[in-house]
Amino acid sequence: MRFHTSLFIFTRDLRIDDNVALIEACNNSDEVICCFVLDPNIAKKDSYRLRFLLDCIKDLKNEFVRRKSILQIFSGDYHWAIQQIERQKKINAIFINKDFTPFAKKRQTEISAYCMKNKKLFCQYVDHLMYDPNLIKTLQGKPYTIFSQFFRSSVQIPVPKPREDKITNFYSEKISDYAINSNFVERGGGRKNALKILQNISEHVDYKIKRNYPGVDGTTRLSAHNRFGTISVRELYHSIADSLGPDHILISEIYWREFFSHILYHFPDVVKKSFRRQDISWKYNQAHFEAWKQGKTGFPIVDAGMRQLNNSGFMHNRVRMIVASFLTKDLHIDWKKGERYFAEKLVDYDLAVNNGNWQWVASTGCDAQPWFRIFNPWLQQKKFDPDCRYIKKWIPELAPLNSNQIHRLEKESFGSDYPRPIVDHSKESKIAKQMFG
Structure with missing residues (x-):
C-alpha cells in the first residue's frame, strides 16, 4: 500500500541512515513528515543524559537541514504532537521502530489506538535489535534463558547488512516552533561523533584485556550511541566484524545486549522483581x-x-x-x-x-x-x-x-x-x- 503523507516518529533511532522504519516510510509514501517528541519531564532535568540527547537531536536536525528538509521537534506527549501535525497536514500512516520497554510499549499502544480511531495505518518495525525477539526460540518454542545457548542459536542467523537506500522525500514545511536549548556543554552525542569512533574501531584489537582496566582508555564509548541509535546495531556489528573479525569479544557484547533485550521482551516482570531467587531477605541501611x-x-x-x-x-x-x-x-x-x-x-x-x-x-x-x-x-x-x-x-x-x-x-x-x-x-x-x- 502506498501513502500520500506519512509520519515517522524518532525514538531511540536518532539517525537517517539504516533506519528501518524511516526507510520503509519513505519507500512507501509520497512524502514523510519526521518528528521527535521530547518528554517535558526529561527536559526539566539538567542531566548528562539530557545533554547527550540534545547533542543527538541537534546533529540530526542539522542533517535534515543539509538535506533541505526539517525535523519537527515537539515538547509534550505523542498524542498532542500528532494532533498538532494533523492541524497542518493530514497524514495517512504512522511509522515507528519498536521498542520493548514498558514505557515504549505503552506509547506504541496509545499511538496504535489513535490510528485505529482515526483510520490510519500504524506500521512498526524492529530496528534497534539484530533480530525480532520472537525469532530466536528453543526447539520447544520457548525463549532462551541461558546466554550460551542463545548465542549459539542466534549466530546461525546472518545479521542483515546496513541498508543504503537513498531517501529524500521528506516534508519540508515547518510545523513546530519548539527550539532546542543550545546553552549547554556538548557531551559527544550525535551521529558524527559515533561515526568517528566507529571508523577507528580497529584500534580496539586488545579490547578483551584493556576493557578491564579503568585507568586505561580501553573502552569504545559507543554504549550511549547504541542506546540512542545514532548508529544502527547492524552498522556496529559489521564494522566490528569487518575490522576485528566475527569472533572478537566486542561481537559477544552485542549479543549480550540482544540477550537481555529478549529477556525483557519475554519476561517483562524482571523490571519489578528478580528473575530467580525472589526469596532473598534484603536489608536496608x-x-x-x-x-x-x-x-x-x-x-x-x-x-x-x-x-x-x-x-x-x-x-x-x-x-x-x-x-x-x-x-x-x-x-x-x-x-x-x-x-x-x-x-x-x-x-x-x-x-x-x-x-x-x-x-x-x-x-x-x-x-x-x-x-x-x-x-x-x-x-x-x-x-x-x-x-x-x-x-x-x-x-x-x-x-x-x-x-x-x-x-x-x-x-x-x-x-x-x-x-x-x-x-x-x-x-x-x-x-x-x-x-x-
Whole structure:
C-alpha cells in the first residue's frame, strides 16, 4: 500500500541512515513528515543524559537541514504532537521502530489506538535489535534463558547488512516552533561523533584485556550511541566484524545486549522483581545507601566509580560490576535500588541491559553469576587499578597517597580525611553467602 503523507516518529533511532522504519516510510509514501517528541519531564532535568540527547537531536536536525528538509521537534506527549501535525497536514500512516520497554510499549499502544480511531495505518518495525525477539526460540518454542545457548542459536542467523537506500522525500514545511536549548556543554552525542569512533574501531584489537582496566582508555564509548541509535546495531556489528573479525569479544557484547533485550521482551516482570531467587531477605541501611550513592564508602574503587557516575554520567564497565556487587553483597541492599539509581544517572541507560547486568551481579537473574562469587573490592582495585590512576582521578583527596598506601586503606588511614570503610568486606561476604545459601 502506498501513502500520500506519512509520519515517522524518532525514538531511540536518532539517525537517517539504516533506519528501518524511516526507510520503509519513505519507500512507501509520497512524502514523510519526521518528528521527535521530547518528554517535558526529561527536559526539566539538567542531566548528562539530557545533554547527550540534545547533542543527538541537534546533529540530526542539522542533517535534515543539509538535506533541505526539517525535523519537527515537539515538547509534550505523542498524542498532542500528532494532533498538532494533523492541524497542518493530514497524514495517512504512522511509522515507528519498536521498542520493548514498558514505557515504549505503552506509547506504541496509545499511538496504535489513535490510528485505529482515526483510520490510519500504524506500521512498526524492529530496528534497534539484530533480530525480532520472537525469532530466536528453543526447539520447544520457548525463549532462551541461558546466554550460551542463545548465542549459539542466534549466530546461525546472518545479521542483515546496513541498508543504503537513498531517501529524500521528506516534508519540508515547518510545523513546530519548539527550539532546542543550545546553552549547554556538548557531551559527544550525535551521529558524527559515533561515526568517528566507529571508523577507528580497529584500534580496539586488545579490547578483551584493556576493557578491564579503568585507568586505561580501553573502552569504545559507543554504549550511549547504541542506546540512542545514532548508529544502527547492524552498522556496529559489521564494522566490528569487518575490522576485528566475527569472533572478537566486542561481537559477544552485542549479543549480550540482544540477550537481555529478549529477556525483557519475554519476561517483562524482571523490571519489578528478580528473575530467580525472589526469596532473598534484603536489608536496608539508609546511611549505607547514601554513602554508596555519594562515593563515600571508604572503598576506593567503589567510591571512584560512583563519583565518576555522578560527575560524568558514565562508569567503567568493570567498576559497574564492582559497585553493584558491593551494594548487594557487602551492604545487602536490594539490587533494584541500585538499578534505579543507575537509571537516574547513566547517559547510556538501557533498561534491558542495566536490569540484566544488575541481576547478573546480584545472582538473581537468568544465567547470573553464582551467588558464592563475590567481588572483593580490595583485590579488584589491586588487580585492575594497581597504580591507582583511576582512583586518584575521581578521588582527589587520595592524590597525595601512593598506590601502596591506597591499597592498604582497609587497615590504615595514613592521616587522610578520606572516610574509613563503612563495613568489613570479609565479614559481610560471609553474611551474603548465608543469605543466598
